[in-house]
Amino acid sequence: MADPATYRPAPGTIPVEPGVYKFRDVHGRVIYVGKAKSLRSRLNSYFADVYSLHPRTKQMVTTAAAVEWTVVSTEVEALQLEYNWIKEFDPRFNVRYRDDKTYPVLAVTLNEEYPRLFVYRGARKKGVRYFGPYAHAWAIRETLDLLLRVFPARTCSNGVFKRHSQIGRPCLLGYIDKCSAPCVGRVSADEHRQIVEDFCDFLSGKTDKMVRALERRMHEAAEDLDFENAARLRDDVQALRRALEKQAVVLGSGTDADVIAFATDELEAAVQIFHVRDGRVRGQRGWVVDKSGDALDVAESGTEMAALVEQFLTQFYGEQAAMADQNGDAAIVVPREVLVPELPADAEEIGEWLSRMRGSAVSLRIPQRGDKKALAETVQRNAAEALAQHKLRRAGDLTSRSQALQDIQDALELDSAPLRIECVDISHVQGTDVVASLVVFEDGLARKSDYRHYAIKEAAGNGRSDDVGSIAEVTRRRFARLARDREQPVEIEPDEVDEPASRPGIDPTTGRPRRFAYPPNLYVVDGGAPQVAAAAEVLDELGITDVAVIGLAKRLEEVWVPGETDPVIMPRNSEALFLLQRVRDEAHRFAITFHRSKRSRRMTASALDSVPGLGETRRTALVTHFGSVARIKDATVEEITSVPGIGVSTAKAVLAALNSP
Structure with a gap:
């Protein structure tokens, strides 16, 4: 557990202006992003008595190793910058x-x-x-x-x-x-x-205009005695009306609004949003998230509900507008009214931000009476029902994940809970087409953006590669760069500002940590004692001592630890074993998928190997152009020569090879 006093900024160095701040861990990863009307007041609150903080806030400040901030001129700019950073860095302590x-x-x-x-x-x-x-x-x-x-x-x-x-x-x-x-x-x-x-x-929502246009055309056709066309238009009008009947009218005609409601307990929050366009419910969606538990966010926003509303509005409409901008219809995602259960402290700034996205005024308010209040109550009941159903599906998912990580720590006698777990699996067919997969779980959840494939170099001479050697190769390739970063740290002058780009493992162009520039807490290999020993030996060679290595054998689900003659046996119904099995099975699935695609490509191109003068580049070009060898076989010489680099003689040789008995 880190002491926040070790990275607390010097007194008087934090500005009093509004801004956005980032907490980073020892590896340079951004773990929390927040905004404040006064950076000095807000950040000093994190460095008060650590035991007086909310448990999750305490975990965040003791995990962090540095804090940075950016001063902005207005609170609207702070809103935008906070959203951009949360989207870019995906901090694990943010909702x-x-x-x-x-x-x-x-x-x-x-x-x-x-x-x-x-x-x-x-x-x-x-x-x-x-x-x-x-x-x-x-x-x-x-x-x-x-x-x-x-x-x-x-x-x-x-x-x-x-x-x-x-x-x-x-x-x-x-x-x-x-x-x-x-x-x-x-x-x-x-x-x-x-x-x-x-x-x-x-x-x-342009429904009435469309129906009126069809009715006008229907009457014109009837007046022209074109009764067949008039009957068809009549049926079209009826079809449109039936489609409209399926969308319930909840507010007055012309009303465009999003109605948002929350249901919470001590650990989680469920949010529901109804999209009302032209008075009809056009869409509905919902989420259940782990609450951040940051009492400082609550203090600045006024109440916990106000803090949830502020976080949701900035993230939801920021992402929706970013996606809509790609199609040139950003105004569509922000309605004229946004109805919420409680206004945050900076409701005026959020309303201004939403108005900029829409291009016209947006009203952010609490419904007080009438149909809008009744609809808000309906949305709130949906949120409460969603939270209840979520609890029934798996009682306390966050609690289960936390318990699983704690049980792994206790069973393996680790110094801390394995918040980041990496698992490697090997896939091959009798030693050929050997591939490996590396999957990553953080906080007990899959982080698919960090998944990796490896093509294993087969042993010269026999075309085979055993699992133990493959495990060693993948482990060496995974951790070699980490070892190099540690051996060659960037020197920083004592009076130099410690910018992100000056730290080992940080990309100097983006300021973000390079992927895999920091170690996992737990490295899992699919196998028993030999595979574990091979991985541990590679880590010893590279001088990496802060990564725990285990193996999970499929037959009896035994957990093997380096240097131990007997495996660790976890209870069959334990959350720890369930999590390790999920990690191992995900690695196996990912490896099998890659192996099948690689084998398919090799087998597809094998029929063209015998064509003289046709190298790998032109074979790939042919298969890519036609999609399969079967289509090449059915093609004409003229069609084959349309592929860049393929001449008439080569095209004839390809057809002769594919059509030979």
Whole structure:
């Protein structure tokens, strides 16, 4: 446990102006970001009696090894900078409202020549517009099925679209008039895009205008005695009305608002947000997060609820606006009204920040009466229900993770809980195509951005590589750079400001820690005593003594420790063993996935190995261009020569090799 007094700034050196501050640990990682109206008052509070702090705040200041700050001119700038730093550094002591990837949305690929409509789950992509989220995927498909009658846009995948373009016949939806069939040229690209844009306008809230336009066209067709067209337009109007009926009217026509509510307990907070556009609920989403427990945040914001509201507003709308900016529709994500259960202390500054994003005034307020208050109560009940369901799924997930880390520390007699665990696994087929995976868990959760693949160099002569040697190679490659950073620290003059770029393991261009520039607390290998001994020997050679090494054997789930003749046996129902199994299984899954892709690429290209004069670069170019050897086999000489670097003679040799018996 570090003493905060060791890195406390000298008295009088902290400015009194507003600003944003960062706490870093001994490895240079940013572990907490905060803002303050007065940096001096706020930071001095962290260096009071450590035992008077909230337990999580105490853990943060004793984990930290340095504090930095940036002075800004206004509190609005502080809001923006705090959001940017939280997004950039992902500090583990900050509450993060990550977008819930389980909620389905309706995606429209406006970045394609012929935009496509489809149900989607996952991270947002540039050039794609999203509607929702919706509670269920079937709700999207049901609504989409109704609207395709009026807006016959493409819903097929790229492969289906290309196939029907080649055969010159539309799919079933084209025959039943639920697709305008751009694949066969029934409509041009511009006409199809207009259909998609009308669809987007309808889902964006321009519903009454669309219905009135269709009704006007229906009456005009009837007056012209074009009763067939009038009947079709009548059915289109009915389809639009049925789609509108599925979206409950909760507020007055023309009302655009986001209604936010929270439910909390001692450890966690659940938040729900309803998106109301043109008086109708267009989407709903929710999160359950671990509370930061920072009493200083609460003191500055007024109450715990006010602190939660402030954190949520800055993170949610900051991320939504960043994604919307890619498509040029940033104003869409910020409505005219944001209704919250309690106003934070800097509500005026947050309202100004939201207004800048929207480009017009945004009202941030607490609903007091009428329909808006009733809707806010409904959202709050949803938040309470979400928190109750979360507890039922796994009682105290944060508690379980903390208990698992504590149990591992006790069972292995470690100096501290293993907040960062790395695990390596080897995958091969009888010694060939040997690969390894390295997965990372922090605070008991997978950190997939730090996952790594390794291609193992096979032993010369026999084309084989044993697991023990592979473990040693991966361990050496993983920790060699760490050892070099420690052996060659950057010299800093006593009177020089300790900027992030002047520390070992810090990227001088970004000021952020290089990935894997700091060690794990626990290094797990998939295997028994031989594999553990190999990893421990490499760490000894590199002079790394602060990393605990263990092995987890699959057969009996035994935990092996270097130098011990008997394994450590953990209870079968313990949270510690469950966490180690999850780490090991994730490493195995990641290794198997990489091994299969590598083996598939090798087997795909093997049929071209016998072609004289065709090197690896041109083999790769061929497979990349056609997608598979089977398609190359069916191609003509002219098609093959269209690949850069492939001549007529080489193309004929390729076809001869692939079509030979």
